[in-house]
Amino acid sequence: MGADYLSQDIRLYGNSQVWDQPLQLGQRNLLRAILDFWPGSVATVLDVGCGDGKISGQLAAATGSVVVGLDSSEQALSRLPFRGVKGSAQCVPFADSAFDVVISTDALEHMPEPEETAAWGELFRVARKAVMVAVPFREELLDATAQCSSCGHHYHVNWHERSYDIEDLHRRAPKGWRVHCTVLSGEPWSAMLAPETQLRRRALGEWSGWEAALCPACGAPGNAAQQPEPLPSLIAEALAHLIYPALAERRYCRSHSEILVIYQREGTAQDLPGVPEARSYALPATCVDLRHQPLSDNLQPYCQAARHVVGSDGRLRLQFPLYEAQPQLFVERIAGSHGPLNLMLEDAEGCLFEGCVLAEGQARTSLDLPRAPVAGYYGILASLPATEPYASVRLGGGPDALWLTPPTGQDVGYLQLEDAQRAVFVQVADALWFDPSTLATRANPVRPSPADVLKAIQPRFERSLAHSTVYGPTVGAEINKMRVQLQNLTAERDAFQQESQKAQAVVVQLQNVTAERDALLLRAREADRLAVQVQNLDAEREALLSRVAQCDQQAVRVQNLEADRQDSLQRLAVLEQQAVQLQNLGAERDALLQRALEFDRQAVRLQNLEAERDALILRAVEADRSAVQLQNLAAERDALLARNADSDRSLVQLQNLNAEHLHIIEQAHGLAERYQAESHALRLSVSELQAQLGQSNDRALDAERINGQTTLQLASIETQRQQLKNALDDYQSRLDQLNQRIENRFGRTVRTILTNLAGKQ
Numbered sequence: 001m002g003a004d005y006l007s008q009d010i011r012l013y014g015n016s017q018v019w020d021q022p023l024q025l026g027q028r029n030l031l032r033a034i035l036d037f038w039p040g041s042v043a044t045v046l047d048v049g050c051g052d053g054k055i056s057g058q059l060a061a062a063t064g065s066v067v068v069g070l071d072s073s074e075q076a077l078s079r080l081p082f083r084g085v086k087g088s089a090q091c092v093p094f095a096d097s098a099f100d101v102v103i104s105t106d107a108l109e110h111m112p113e114p115e116e117t118a119a120w121g122e123l124f125r126v127a128r129k130a131v132m133v134a135v136p137f138r139e140e141l142l143d144a145t146a147q148c149s150s151c152g153h154h155y156h157v158n159w160h161e162r163s164y165d166i167e168d169l170h171r172r173a174p175k176g177w178r179v180h181c182t183v184l185s186g187e188p189w190s191a192m193l194a195p196e197t198q199l200r201r202r203a204l205g206e207w208s209g210w211e212a213a214l215c216p217a218c219g220a221p222g223n224a225a226q227q228p229e230p231l232p233s234l235i236a237e238a239l240a241h242l243i244y245p246a247l248a249e250r251r252y253c254r255s256h257s258e259i260l261v262i263y264q265r266e267g268t269a270q271d272l273p274g275v276p277e278a279r280s281y282a283l284p285a286t287c288v289d290l291r292h293q294p295l296s297d298n299l300q301p302y303c304q305a306a307r308h309v310v311g312s313d314g315r316l317r318l319q320f321p322l323y324e325a326q327p328q329l330f331v332e333r334i335a336g337s338h339g340p341l342n343l344m345l346e347d348a349e350g351c352l353f354e355g356c357v358l359a360e361g362q363a364r365t366s367l368d369l370p371r372a373p374v375a376g377y378y379g380i381l382a383s384l385p386a387t388e389p390y391a392s393v394r395l396g397g398g399p400d401a402l403w404l405t406p407p408t409g410q411d412v413g414y415l416q417l418e419d420a421q422r423a424v425f426v427q428v429a430d431a432l433w434f435d436p437s438t439l440a441t442r443a444n445p446v447r448p449s450p451a452d453v454l455k456a457i458q459p460r461f462e463r464s465l466a467h468s469t470v471y472g473p474t475v476g477a478e479i480n481k482m483r484v485q486l487q488n489l490t491a492e493r494d495a496f497q498q499e500s501q502k503a504q505a506v507v508v509q510l511q512n513v514t515a516e517r518d519a520l521l522l523r524a525r526e527a528d529r530l531a532v533q534v535q536n537l538d539a540e541r542e543a544l545l546s547r548v549a550q551c552d553q554q555a556v557r558v559q560n561l562e563a564d565r566q567d568s569l570q571r572l573a574v575l576e577q578q579a580v581q582l583q584n585l586g587a588e589r590d591a592l593l594q595r596a597l598e599f600d601r602q603a604v605r606l607q608n609l610e611a612e613r614d615a616l617i618l619r620a621v622e623a624d625r626s627a628v629q630l631q632n633l634a635a636e637r638d639a640l641l642a643r644n645a646d647s648d649r650s651l652v653q654l655q656n657l658n659a660e661h662l663h664i665i666e667q668a669h670g671l672a673e674r675y676q677a678e679s680h681a682l683r684l685s686v687s688e689l690q691a692q693l694g695q696s697n698d699r700a701l702d703a704e705r706i707n708g709q710t711t712l713q714l715a716s717i718e719t720q721r722q723q724l725k726n727a728l729d730d731y732q733s734r735l736d737q738l739n740q741r742i743e744n745r746f747g748r749t750v751r752t753i754l755t756n757l758a759g760k761q
Contacts, residue, residue, distance in 0.1 A: 023054050026187035029429050030105065030134055030258045031055050032412055033185040035062055036275050037262055037425075039101060039130050046070060046099040048089050048123060049107025052079035056103065068099070090118035094126045102127040105134040106258075109160045116161070124174050129268050131177070134185070137259035138252075139163040142197045143190055147207040150220035151513075157210040157222060166439060169261045170422065177263050181272060181423040183414075186258030188432065191300035192228070193252055194446045195243050195453070199235070200228065203450040217517075230301070230377045232488075237348045238456035240322070240375035242448035243302050248323045248399065251304050253438040256427065278404050278413030278428035285401045285435075286327070287394035288318050291334065293403055294431035299378050305401045305433040306394075310386065318382035320395040322375040327396020331357045332364040337389030344383045345369070348376030401435045404428040693724055 023031075034055070042065050047056040050069030053076075060067040060082055069084040070092060071077055077084040087093050089107065102123050108116050123131050144157045170179050192200075200206040206228060213222030230236065264270055283289055285305040296307040299319050308318045333341060341358040344351065352373055358365055373380050373395075380395055406413040406428050415426040417436055426434060448456075 024187070026185075026257050027055060029187060029412075029427060030185045030260065031058055032429070033183045033258075033260050033427050034059060034103070034105075034132060034134070036412070036414070037132075037181065037183060037260070037273055038063060039262075039264075039270050042100045042129070044068070044099045044101075046092075046094065046102045046126060048092065048102060048104040048119070049110075050076070050080065050084065051107075052076045053081055053084075055105050057081040059103075065100075089122060090115050092122040092126050096125055097128040098126045100128050101130045101132060103132040103134075106136070108133065109135050109139075109162060109164065110158070112161055120172055121174070124177060124263070127265070129265055130180070130270070131263040132260065133169065133172075133263070134258050134260045135164045135169070136160065137184060137186065137256055138165055139257070140189070140194050140197055142194070142201050143192070144208050144210075145201060146209045146213060146222055148215035148218060148220055149223055151215060151218040153215055153217035154207070155213075155216050157208060157213040159216065164259060166259065166424070169259065172261075173263050176266055178266055179422050180262040180264040180270060181425060182262075183260040183425045183427060184256035184258070185260055185427045186256050189254040189257050191254070191303075193243070193254070193302055193304075195246070195448055196231070196239060196301060198446055199231075199239060199450045199453050203454060233348065233376065234457050234460050235453065236377035237374060237460045239448070239453050240302060240348070240377070240379070241456055241460070242452055244322050244375060246447040247302075247304055247321065251399065251435050251438050253435070255432050255434055272423055275414045275425065276407045276410050276412065278415045278426070279407055280402045280404050280415055282400050283403055284394060284398055285433075286320055286323060286396050286398040287330075287392055288320075289392045289403075290316075290390045291392070294405065299381075301377050302375075303379050304435075307433075311383070314386055315383050316386050318384065318393055319378055320380040320382070321398065322373060322380055322395070323398035324396035326372050327369070329353070329357070329367040329369060330364070330392075330394040331367070332391040332393075333358055333362070334389040334391045335363070339388070341388050341390060342384065343393070345373075346381045346383070347373040349374050352380070399435065399437070401433045403431070403433050405431045690728075693721065693728075 042063065045056070045059070045063075045065045045067045047053070047059075047067060047069045050056050050071050051073070053067075053069055056067050056069060057080070059065075067082050069077065069080050069082060070087050070089070071084065072086065072088055074086060077086055085093065089104075089111070104119075104123060108119060111119060123133070139160065141156055141160060141163060144160070145154055146157050147154050166182060169182070173179055206226070209223040209225040211222055211224050214220070215222070231239065281292060283293070288306045288308050290308065293308070296309050298309060299317065300307070303319050303321050306318065306320045308316050311317045329345065331341065331343070338360060340356045340360055342355065343353070343357045345353040352369060352371070353367070357367060382393060382395075384390060384393075402415070404413075404415055404426070411429065413428045415428060415434070417424045417426065417439070424439070
């Protein structure tokens with residue numbers, strides 16, 4: 001298997017046409033998702049299965065990381081804009097944890113089972129922080145399955161081996177790793193659902209194609225893909241009759257072609273990035289909201305959600321799925337609008353309704369259809385003028401879906417699913433509908449099967465005949481058309497039977513050819529092994545020849561060495577004598593060295609003793625100083641103790657003095673009162689004497705004025721004045737003595753108290 005895979009890989013991916021293609025829309029969206037969820041602090045990146053580096057080249061330019069590519073195609077590596085290494089994803093030629101991040105985009109789906117399993121292990125082995133893997137998401141392999149025009153072999157045009165789902169990828173995380181987040185990206189798959197694809201491939205013989213494809217069985221080039229035509233009406237009705245009940249139970253997720261899973265090594269914490277949030281609103285899958293729902297590019301076969309497009313005549317074409325057998329038609333106008341609203345509803349059998357659905361002044365209504373609608377290839381279609389103010393049109397009930405658009409002012413947004421066990425983001429690069437419930441269900445067997453559809457054709461035809469009988473001869477043209485279709489189907493059935501018979505013969509031939517092919521493959525493998533052995537033998541021969549040449553060179557060197565040996569022997573004898581002398585000298589030197597070492601040790605000991613002596617002397621001096629300080633401190637302590645005792649005595653004396661002071665103050669108050677009384681009396685006496693002196697002076701003046709008084713009277717008056725003056729001086733002296741006594745007695749006491757207090761402090 002490994003040799004076949006490698007051979008196919010070389011044949012297909014060595015073709016330059018595979019790489020001469022621009023970056024597709026899905027690849028651009030995937031690159032944007034990788035950049036939006038790029039881990040932080042990434043210096044080195046390995047891209048396993050890098051191809052020509054269309055994605056990783058832009059990744060390196062955008063992030064500044066050093067990117068190394070690994071691929072088995074020399075054609076692809078020759079186009080890389082960065083360093084590339086030729087090698088296999090099953091044996092990556094790098095050490096463990098050699099790169100911060102390892103990425104792989106659209107590579108694993110090409111590998112057979114054993115190679116793919118080994119590649120997964122290598123991705124996680126060489127990654128230090130994170131692994132980012134992108135593969136096709138829920139790919140219907142039959143969509144791109146071709147039939148070889150040379151050998152009839154069926155193969156995927158891109159040689160895809162499998163399809164991937166979310167849970168499949170989450171289980172790939174080995175021990176020590178965890179899933180960080182998951183992103184749905186890429187572009188929408190083709191609108192054709194799996195039941196139609198199987199019907200076209202298995203029953204109608206319609207196959208896909210690609211000019212650059214190669215048949216893995218015979219190597220024949222592929223054919224161009226043919227644009228599929230709508231199914232014939234009876235087959236389309238039969239498939240629609242069976243597919244919509246199945247879609248009501250489980251719908252298909254066809255909105256994203258790629259799934260990006262980011263694995264993170266445990267212990268390397270990395271928060272989820274802040275990506276722009278897409279705008280979303282819920283809407284029944286059977287409703288067209290003309291106010292908010294964006295226009296679609298075209299109609300889709302067996303649509304799962306209602307949509308609308310602009311027809312070539314400028315009218316709006318509304319497409320509805322049929323989830324109910326007898327649905328009602330619900331119509332609502334824009335608030336505040338006026339005028340009647342007209343609509344035409346068509347199904348596979350023709351016009352189902354035509355006329356006014358909302359009259360003037362009517363805001364909304366629900367209508368019962370005249371008959372049960374019959375879905376065709378495009379479901380149920382409605383046509384209405386683009387200028388009429390419709391708000392919404394809904395055909396019956398059905399599952400809910402989300403309409404998603406990028407955020408305002410940005411080209412890409414993301415919807416994070418809330419009910420997912422792990423972080424799952426849905427990339428929104430264009431308006432699309434999305435049903436989160438489709439991710440909760442795994443792919444089941446496709447329903448209806450091609451056999452179920454073929455069985456349902458006959459009842460559809462009989463119903464068409466009955467319908468034509470009821471409506472009379474006006475539908476003759478339709479009957480003729482159906483008869484032609486029936487004849488064609490009969491012819492196709494006969495052709496299928498003939499083809500079946502031929503197929504049986506071809507099966508026998510194919511078995512024989514297969515046996516021959518297997519035998520040839522065995523021989524080819526044996527030839528490959530022999531070729532490898534021949535290459536190995538050639539390599540061994542070259543190695544042996546090289547070793548012979550080396551042996552010749554070594555023989556010459558041996559001869560030269562022999563001559564050198566003889567010369568060396570002679571020199572050796574001289575050297576031996578010198579060696580004896582050298583040994584003697586060495587012994588003497590060793591003895592001297594021993595003595596020198598002993599001397600050095602004694603010198604070191606002497607230095608240590610001197611250092612210890614100096615240290616002891618310093619310590620003795622320090623001890624003397626400490627003793628003197630201790631004596632001083634003892635004397636100070638004694639003095640302080642004596643002062644403390646004096647302070648205690650002074651405190652007692654102070655207390656006594658305070659008591660005496662209080663007693664003296666009381667006495668002073670008494671003396672002061674007596675002094676004040678005596679002073680007052682003396683002042684009164686002085687005042688009287690001064691008054692008498694004044695009178696005497698007046699009388700003296702009068703005496704002087706009186707010429708007739710005698711000298712004796714004058715002398716008597718002078719004597720009285722002198723006596724009064726002496727008495728006044730005596731009173732003044734007594735007053736000064738009293739003041740001095742008070743000052744001496746009380747001033748000395750106060751000064752003593754203040755002196756004692758100052759000494760205590």
